[in-house]
Every structure is written in C-alpha cells, then in structure tokens.
C-alpha cells in the first residue's frame with residue numbers, strides 16, 4: 001500500500017462516497033465533511049405523503065454496467081428494477097402524441113408510420129420521408145445536430161420529435177448541440193449513410209434491454225448502502241458541516257466549516273461545481289443551471305389508467321414545467337407502495353429559488369390531459385438543485401494534494417461517476 005495519509009473529502013454525494021471508500025480501502029485515514037444532515041447529495045431521499053422517494057436522480061444509465069455492478073457489490077442485486085416500457089408522450093400547444101416507436105434520439109426511422117404521421121401531420125411526415133432519397137452530405141463533428149436535421153428532415157421532425165428528446169437528455173436546444181456531442185462518431189455515420197439510416201443503424205446496434213434501471217425503493221438506497229459500506233471501511237462521515245474555505249499551510253490543507261477547522265494531507269472536493277469554484281480559486285467558474293423538481297401526491301383515481309404512460313415531455317411554452325413523470329406508471333415499486341394515490345413529478349428550469357407550487361397542479365393537468373384540482377393534492381414537495389448540467393473541469397488536481405471528483409470535475413450521471421471512480425488511482 002501507499003503511505004497512509006490523512007484525507008478530507010468535501011461532500012458525501014455518490015462521488016465523495018466512492019472516493020472516500022476507495023481511499024479507506026487503500027488504508028488511508030478518511031473523513032467526509034457533508035453540509036446536509038444525511039449523505040447522498042443528489043441521490044438522496046425526500047418524504048412525500050409518507051413515502052420515501054428519490055429527491056433528485058431516480059434512475060441510472062445501464063451503459064457499461066458500472067452502476068449495476070456496484071449495486072450488486074453492495075448487496076442490492078435483488079432490488080435492481082427496470083422502469084415500465086412504453087413511449088414517452090410529447091405535449092405541445094397544438095398536439096399531444098406518444099413518441100413514435102421506431103426512432104433514435106427522436107429521429108424517426110420509419111417516417112410514414114401512423115405514429116409519425118400523428119406526430120408530424122401528413123406534410124411533416126412526407127417531408128421527413130424525403131430524407132431517404134437525399135444523397136448523404138459531408139457532416140463535421142462540430143456541426144449542429146439541429147441544423148443538419150432541419151436540412152434533411154424538415155422543421156416539424158426537429159421541433160416536435162428531436163428537440164424534446166434532446167432537451168430531456170442534454171438540457172439544451174438541439175440547434176446548439178454538436179452532432180458528435182449527441183453521439184460520438186455520429187457525424188461520420190451521417191456523412192456515409194444519411195441521417196435516417198445512421199439513426200436506424202444506431203438503434204439496431206443498441207444493446208437490448210432498458211437504457212436505464214432503478215432500485216426497488218428508490219436509487220437513494222444505493223448511496224445509503226455506499227455510505228454504510230464506506231463507514232464499515234473506516235470512513236467517518238461528519239454531517240451538517242458546511243465547508244466555507246480551504247487553505248494550504250506548510251504542506252497541509254486547512255479546511256474550515258462554519259463551526260470547525262480540520263486539517264489534512266490531501267483534500268478531495270466532491271461538492272457541486274459552484275461550491276467547488278468558490279472554494280478553489282484556480283477552478284474556472286461555470287454557468288449554474290438550476291432545476292426544480294416538484295413531486296405531487298394526488299387523490300386522483302382518474303390517473304389510475306395512466307393516461308400518458310410513464311412520462312411526458314413538454315414542448316415550447318405549453319406549461320411552465322419541462323417534463324413530467326408519473327411515478328406509479330414508471331416504477332412498479334411506487335405502484336405497490338402507493339396503491340391508492342398517484343405520485344407525479346414535474347421538472348422545471350429555474351434561475352432562482354422560486355416557489356412553483358402555484359404552477360404544479362395546472363401543469364400536471366395539462367401534461368396528463370386530465371383536469372386536476374388543488375383539493376386533490378395530498379402533499380407537494382419541491383426541491384431545487386444547482387449545477388444540473390456540470391461542465392468538465394480542465395485540471396483534476398488544481399493544486400498539490402487537491403483533487404476533484406464527480407460534479408466538481410464536471411461528471412454528470414451516476415454511470416459516468418461510477419465509471420470514473422473505477423478508473424481512479426486516487427491514494428495509490
């Protein structure tokens with residue numbers, strides 16, 4: 001083993017917990033300072049109408065199998081679950097429709113299928129169908145996916161199908177999304193085959209099965225198990241310790257919280273990027289995108305038929321909310337635990353800590369296509385998250401003995417964070 005050193009980890013979200021556990025397993029002395037009263041970060045829980053639910057992340061990408069492997073390692077293999085299948089719904093000012101079955105990243109691969117005609121109208125579908133007869137064109141990795149798709153498929157396909165999917169995955173306008181940022185190597189495939197054939201090819205090579213998974217009881221169970229395992233390896237987790245400053249003194253780090261001073265040989269910053277940038281001056285400040293989630297528990301038997309399946313994406317300004325998840329429809333464990341009420345989660349882009357309770361019922365009504373009333377609300381819980389779309393940090397070790405992981409380093413999503421940890425050489 002490397003020389004035993006004294007480490008402080010700032011933040012007990014998944015990245016901080018993974019780093020701390022790795023370091024403790026390698027024999028180091030590790031303590032985590034966490035601002036909240038419980039570990040978990042954005043993979044933590046909220047209580048809605050007596051049920052513990054995910055406060056932030058609610059599923060993980062199965063890509064690479066990293067999170068699944070971690071869950072099994074933590075004894076959660078039996079609790080791994082897949083969400084209900086079925087298409088997402090799209091709701092815009094003009095129409096509501098289920099996302100066409102045949103497609104990839106919103107690109108319809110069977111343009112004249114009835115579900116595409118329903119979505120785009122006959123003229124929009126015919127316009128998209130023309131693409132197969134267009135010769136492929138040279139597309140560069142930096143070209144905008146939106147612009148390429150508009151040229152080849154027309155505006156209707158882009159605005160009604162591709163944009164909602166891109167917003168859901170990348171939280172940005174499709175016209176601003178580089179084609180190779182949407183999918184690495186896609187520009188070359190489009191240049192060779194054209195857009196629809198390249199999308200059909202991607203779809204055919206995508207591994208079978210669901211692209212995401214969850215955990216029976218919520219994925220916050222994973223960070224709870226991770227925290228328990230880290231503790232079992234000797235990690236001390238100090239909660240309600242908000243780190244406010246960090247200084248280097250005589251080859252040691254001094255870390256200040258609101259109430260105490262701690263020192264360490266090495267520090268891992270695993271707090272969201274805006275916090276990390278305030279603590280580490282070398283770190284470039286990045287835009288702070290905020291997302292608010294409003295979870296409603298409703299006395300609404302009219303939703304038992306799951307009128308819009310498990311989820312809805314809002315297009316344009318049809319509602320203040322950008323998306324809705326009907327948790328009873330999406331997760332069998334929610335339906336089992338809440339058989340007599342319906343749990344619905346709305347997500348909003350916000351620029352400040354704004355109270356959205358006044359919008360939630362009207363937005364849910366519009367997106368679900370069912371008239372709901374305030375008196376049907378049994379509970380409403382709002383959580384606002386900062387740093388919803390982190391950007392990569394250039395240097396992962398901006399000063400000697402100072403390391404960045406997770407969102408602080410620009411990683412987003414459990415799959416990316418667990419994968420990064422698996423490759424880590426921290427503390428070796």
Ligand SMILES: Cc1cc2nc3c(=O)[nH]c(=O)nc-3n(C[C@H](O)[C@H](O)[C@H](O)COP(=O)(O)OP(=O)(O)OC[C@H]3O[C@@H](n4cnc5c(N)ncnc54)[C@H](O)[C@@H]3O)c2cc1C
Nearest residue numbers: 011013014015035041042057058059243385406407413414
């Ligand atoms: C709304 C939303 C939904 C998401 N959904 C998904 C999803 O479904 N699937 C998925 O894979 N990913 C999802 N993500 C992304 C995922 O949650 C993050 O990538 C992941 O949680 C980042 O882990 P982290 O440990 O780096 O940071 P965090 O989870 O943010 O943890 C950081 C920790 O640092 C603590 N902290 C903050 N400031 C201080 C301070 N000054 N001192 C001490 N501690 C501090 C925080 O309290 C927190 O515990 C979602 C993110 C958001 C915002």
